Amino acid sequence: xxxxxxxxVMKKDLKGLGHERTILLAILLQLFIxxxxxxxxxxxxxxxDPSALSKYSTTHYHIGYSGNDSDLRDLLASDTSLRVYDxxxxxxLQSLKERKLAAVVYVPDTKPDAVDxxxxxxxxxxxxxxxxxxxxxxxxxxxxxxxELRQVRAERIDEEPIPLDIPKxxxxxxxxxxxxxxxxxxxxxxxxxxxxALVIDLITEEYQNNTLETLLSTxxxxxxxxxxxxxxxxxxxxxxxxxxxxxxxxxxxTIVNAPQILxxxxxxxxxxxxxxxxxxxxYRERTAAQFVYSTAIVVLMLFSLALADNPMNLIAxxxxxxxxxxxxxxxxxxxxxxxxxxxxxxxYASKSMRINQAPR
Amino acid sequence: xGYSRDILTISKWEVKRSVGTMGKNVLPVALILILLLIxxxxxxxxxxxxxxxxxxKVGTNDPEIQLLFSGDARFSVDLADTGTIQRNxxxxxxxxxxxxxxxxxxxxxxxxAKTMERDYTKYRSNVYNQQSDLFAAYPLWIDVQxxxxxxxxxATQSGQQISVRPRSNQLPTPTGPVEPVVxxxxxxxxxxxxxxxxxxxxxxxxxxxxxxxDMFSGSGNALGTYKTPDQLSxxxxxxxxILVFLFIFPLYFMSQFYMMSIMNERVGRRGELLLSTPAxxxxxxxxxxxxxxxxMVGISALLTLWIKASPLIVLPLIPVILFFLSVxxxxxxxxxxxxxxxxxxxxxxxxxxxxxxxxxxxxxxxVVSLISPLTLIVLTLQGTAITxxxxxxxxxxxxxxxxxxxxxxVVNFREERLFSQSDLFAKTSDxxxxxxxxKRPYLSLFLFNAFLIPFVFMVQLMLLxxxxxxxxxxxxxxxxxxxxxxxxxAKSLGLYSLIRKAPSFFTWPVIVGAxxxxxxxxxxxxxxxxxxxxxxxxxxxxxxxxxTSIGVLWMPFLLHFSCVLIVAAAIKKGGEIGYGIGLxxxxxxxxxxxxxxxxxxxx
Numbered sequence: 001x002x003x004x005x006x007x008x009v010m011k012k013d014l015k016g017l018g019h020e021r022t023i024l025l026a027i028l029l030q031l032f033i034x035x036x037x038x039x040x041x042x043x044x045x046x047x048x049d050p051s052a053l054s055k056y057s058t059t060h061y062h063i064g065y066s067g068n069d070s071d072l073r074d075l076l077a078s079d080t081s082l083r084v085y086d087x088x089x090x091x092x093l094q095s096l097k098e099r100k101l102a103a104v105v106y107v108p109d110t111k112p113d114a115v116d117x118x119x120x121x122x123x124x125x126x127x128x129x130x131x132x133x134x135x136x137x138x139x140x141x142x143x144x145x146x147x148e149l150r151q152v153r154a155e156r157i158d159e160e161p162i163p164l165d166i167p168k169x170x171x172x173x174x175x176x177x178x179x180x181x182x183x184x185x186x187x188x189x190x191x192x193x194x195x196x197a198l199v200i201d202l203i204t205e206e207y208q209n210n211t212l213e214t215l216l217s218t219x220x221x222x223x224x225x226x227x228x229x230x231x232x233x234x235x236x237x238x239x240x241x242x243x244x245x246x247x248x249x250x251x252x253x254t255i256v257n258a259p260q261i262l263x264x265x266x267x268x269x270x271x272x273x274x275x276x277x278x279x280x281x282x283y284r285e286r287t288a289a290q291f292v293y294s295t296a297i298v299v300l301m302l303f304s305l306a307l308a309d310n311p312m313n314l315i316a317x318x319x320x321x322x323x324x325x326x327x328x329x330x331x332x333x334x335x336x337x338x339x340x341x342x343x344x345x346x347x348y349a350s351k352s353m354r355i356n357q358a359p360r
Numbered sequence: 361x362g363y364s365r366d367i368l369t370i371s372k373w374e375v376k377r378s379v380g381t382m383g384k385n386v387l388p389v390a391l392i393l394i395l396l397l398i399x400x401x402x403x404x405x406x407x408x409x410x411x412x413x414x415x416x417k418v419g420t421n422d423p424e425i426q427l428l429f430s431g432d433a434r435f436s437v438d439l440a441d442t443g444t445i446q447r448n449x450x451x452x453x454x455x456x457x458x459x460x461x462x463x464x465x466x467x468x469x470x471x472x473a474k475t476m477e478r479d480y481t482k483y484r485s486n487v488y489n490q491q492s493d494l495f496a497a498y499p500l501w502i503d504v505q506x507x508x509x510x511x512x513x514x515a516t517q518s519g520q521q522i523s524v525r526p527r528s529n530q531l532p533t534p535t536g537p538v539e540p541v542v543x544x545x546x547x548x549x550x551x552x553x554x555x556x557x558x559x560x561x562x563x564x565x566x567x568x569x570x571x572x573x574d575m576f577s578g579s580g581n582a583l584g585t586y587k588t589p590d591q592l593s594x595x596x597x598x599x600x601x602i603l604v605f606l607f608i609f610p611l612y613f614m615s616q617f618y619m620m621s622i623m624n625e626r627v628g629r630r631g632e633l634l635l636s637t638p639a640x641x642x643x644x645x646x647x648x649x650x651x652x653x654x655x656m657v658g659i660s661a662l663l664t665l666w667i668k669a670s671p672l673i674v675l676p677l678i679p680v681i682l683f684f685l686s687v688x689x690x691x692x693x694x695x696x697x698x699x700x701x702x703x704x705x706x707x708x709x710x711x712x713x714x715x716x717x718x719x720x721x722x723x724x725x726x727v728v729s730l731i732s733p734l735t736l737i738v739l740t741l742q743g744t745a746i747t748x749x750x751x752x753x754x755x756x757x758x759x760x761x762x763x764x765x766x767x768x769x770v771v772n773f774r775e776e777r778l779f780s781q782s783d784l785f786a787k788t789s790d791x792x793x794x795x796x797x798x799k800r801p802y803l804s805l806f807l808f809n810a811f812l813i814p815f816v817f818m819v820q821l822m823l824l825x826x827x828x829x830x831x832x833x834x835x836x837x838x839x840x841x842x843x844x845x846x847x848x849x850a851k852s853l854g855l856y857s858l859i860r861k862a863p864s865f866f867t868w869p870v871i872v873g874a875x876x877x878x879x880x881x882x883x884x885x886x887x888x889x890x891x892x893x894x895x896x897x898x899x900x901x902x903x904x905x906x907x908t909s910i911g912v913l914w915m916p917f918l919l920h921f922s923c924v925l926i927v928a929a930a931i932k933k934g935g936e937i938g939y940g941i942g943l944x945x946x947x948x949x950x951x952x953x954x955x956x957x958x959x960x961x962x963x
Contacts, residue, residue: 016699020783021784025703025706026707028707029711032710032711033714064532067543085531085532087531087532089541089543090539090540090541091533093507093539093541094536094538094539097507097534097536098534098535098536100532100534106543106544108543108545108546109546115495116495117495117500117501118500118501119502119503119544119545119547119548120500120501120502120503121502121503121504121505122503122505123506123507124504124506124507125507138592139589142502142592143589143590145500145589146500146589149499149500150496150497150499153493153499156493157488157496158492158493159487159490159491160487161484161488162425164428164460164461164480165459165461166476166477167461176467176468176470176471177412181411181412181434182411182412194702194706198699198702200698201697201698201699201702204698205697209628254467283385283386287381287382287617287621288381288382290616291386291390291613291616292390292393295390295393295394295397299396299397299400302397302400302401302404303403305404305409305411306400306403306407306409306410309410309413310410312411313410313411313413313414316411317414317415320415320468322414322415322416322417322468
């Protein structure tokens with residue numbers, strides 16, 4: 001095998017990609033998703049976490065309070081973002097329909113220490129952004145009131161849970177887990193999947209367009225063609241994943257250990273590319289190869305996700321900076337698998353690319 | 361008669377061909393893989409998804425606390441003596457001494473605290489719902505009643521929050537007639553044991569999987585509207601990811617086969633044989649699509665059976681299936697190579713998935729979510745009834761655009777288009793040009809632009825979903841500029857393709873005439889579709905704008921006309937470069953118009 005010949009084949013395939021300008025689509029796609037995820041973050045945060053929203057608006061929510069006076073009324077009034085109005089239920093509900101109120105609370109005449117529970121009625125508007133925000137605001141006060149009532153009825157409780165004092169989170173985002181535990185691993189692994197699909201195209205195209213014979217009539221040997229194609233697919237992976245990480249960082253998401261993440265993705269990509277190229281060499285036809293490969297990849301991904309310290313988990317841990325020594329162990333393991341698979345694939349490629357070039 | 365027989369014959373060929381090529385080699389492997397998939401799914405369901413394991417570090421000197429959080433794999437909890445932990449306190453996100461939690465002041469620390477708070481709430485309810493006196497442990501129940509309000513879609517469309525503020529501290533007084541209401545009962549009306557069962561059910565869903573799949577169980581609100589304060593906040597939406605992939609992934613897969621089948625006709629000019637048969641192109645296209653359509657509907661129906669949902673779920677999927685197939689047809693016809701095919705289809709599927717997926721996140725929260733047919737599925741799964749209006753609203757764009765795309769495919773299903781190797785942009789332009797006739801240029805431009813509207817709406821709705829939650833001035837500006845861009849590009853497509861095809865035909869008078877009909881067609885389609893779909897939801901808002909005065913329509917028409925004219929003139933003068941410049945100028949004019957008229961700036 002000559003590195004020069006491999007380089008030639010790789011250059012040819014990359015040039016083909018560049019010439020078609022389709023790689024532009026991939027970059028556009030990345031931009032689109034990065035854009036989308038950042039907007040999604042802002043949107044979801046403001047929707048589910050009103051404290052984040054209050055940064056943008058100083059809206060006061062108007063609450064109608066109806067029924068019996070209780071400690072809940074004082075609790076609601078103590079929240080500076082709520083403004084409580086004592087009203088009869090009927091006009092309050094009509095005001096709610098006209099959106100002059102954000103919610104209406106009705107409290108019945110039940111004593112705090114009664115046997116029965118206190119059943120309050122909360123009227124809100126369905127399918128509404130504001131209602132969702134108000135719900136969260138009201139929930140805080142409801143939880144406090146529940147605590148008060150529990151205190152009153154404490155003697156009737158047989159077993160108290162272990163107390164634990166967790167400080168009220170200050171600006172901690174629900175989306176930390178979404179971003180680091182789902183978005184980053186998925187986005188970073190995507191280039192690996194795209195590249196492995198690409199290698200199938202690169203190989204089957206030579207068979208289906210009957211161009212393999214021409215290539216083989218040159219001094220370039222069969223396995224050099226093969227590795228050239230693998231290399232072309234592989235170099236795109238750290239490039240694309242790198243752009244991802246860069247875009248995420250532009251969005252203000254801190255990512256530590258970016259080089260390790262890229263190393264991880266590249267080696268996982270190599271594994272996937274090898275599996276994909278074996279499928280392509282075997283079928284010599286795109287539809288079958290892509291179908292079998294994508295089913296196999298689903299099985300593989302699902303299986304690896306079920307294992308502790310799987311690559312996706314390690315990427316999440318690397319990005320948050322909580323990975324320990326186990327990362328090197330797993331990396332070494334994958335490298336070993338890749339090496340063995342490379343030797344086997346090399347043998348298979350040089351044999352199968354020479355004989356009988358009809359699609360199976 | 362002969363036509364439908366052609367379709368059936370070609371369907372039979374297609375099935376035979378794909379079974380023939382796939383049969384011997386692929387089927388056994390596919391069977392093994394599917395068996396493996398079932399086994400692995402079972403394994404994963406048992407061991408859980410280990411995606412977020414150990415991202416938070418906790419240190420404590422209390423074995424009871426360690427035990428408490430050992431069930432959540434996101435925490436790796438170290439048990440050590442006080443001194444050791446204090447020395448390494450920077451290593452930990454949370455440190456727990458004497459039942460007090462110390463939070464490390466980083467994003468990760470804060471996120472860990474939030475997760476711990478949630479876990480602790482769950483643990484607490486597990487203790488409380490075992491109490492013999494349930495109403496001592498849960499003294500407060502909330503009956504949530506939803507009130508219907510006339511939704512002001514126009515306001516939310518521009519990204520505003522609807523909130524009418526009463527002046528200062530004045531008591532809000534309703535303007536409408538006050539209907540008498542019955543005061544709610546003080547008693548809860550359901551036995552403590554039933555409530556307990558409900559509480560236990562919702563707190564037992566604590567495993568690793570259910571974090572992702574609470575969707576299917578309807579979040580355990582079996583008792584309808586009664587909730588404890590802890591159950592009040594809206595469910596986190598990430599679960600719908602699972603749902604989308606469950607339904608969309610197989611559809612995407614099957615449409616790939618159709619795409620490949622079309623592409624394969626073009627590899628080595630194999631399709632010449634098919635084209636030489638007396639069957640019409642539309643019969644070939646429909647005949648090839650039929651087996652895949654049947655397969656996709658079948659898979660959706662099976663999935664519905666599997667998750668034991670209402671068969672109504674399949675209805676909103678049908679237009680989605682047709683849309684996927686029509687796009688697959690065009691991608692198969694346009695791509696020059698397999699690589700291009702892969703990239704375009706990945707690109708398309710991501711965009712389509714986001715269009716379907718992101719709105720459905722807001723299923724319980726906002727009416728905008730209805731633009732995605734998947735929202736109908738989410739709602740049906742939750743047991744909310746969907747009306748015919750909802751169905752029309754969220755699927756009409758898919759029906760329309762699928763029809764238009766199939767038409768474009770049929771018109772271009774000819775030798776010179778299928779076997780040409782020109783690049784993506786040139787080919788797209790050729791495809792568009794084929795749908796326009798030079799014999800009746802004005803009529804075809806009018807129709808073309810009217811039929812373009814579903815796509816423009818799709819893109820604009822996508823922009824709306826993107827922007828509607830940003831802080832106010834920003835969201836509005838982005839929406840205005842984005843919408844202007846989309847509209848100007850859309851309007852220029854037909855004219856550009858036609859001028860490119862026959863430059864000499866377009867003298868100055870013809871350019872003016874063509875711009876006129878383009879603007880007219882665009883406006884016509886826009887108003888018609890708005891009337892059919894959006895006005896259903898808004899009831900009066902759009903309807904009144906449409907029909908009260910024709911005068912209102914003059915302004916947008918003038919805008920569309922002048923913008924198209926700018927672009928057309930620029931193309932005639934400057935060719936490709938002129939096109940770009942003209943487009944930018946038109947967008948600028950469009951934005952200024954919107955700012956002046958809609959926002960009332962500069963006045």
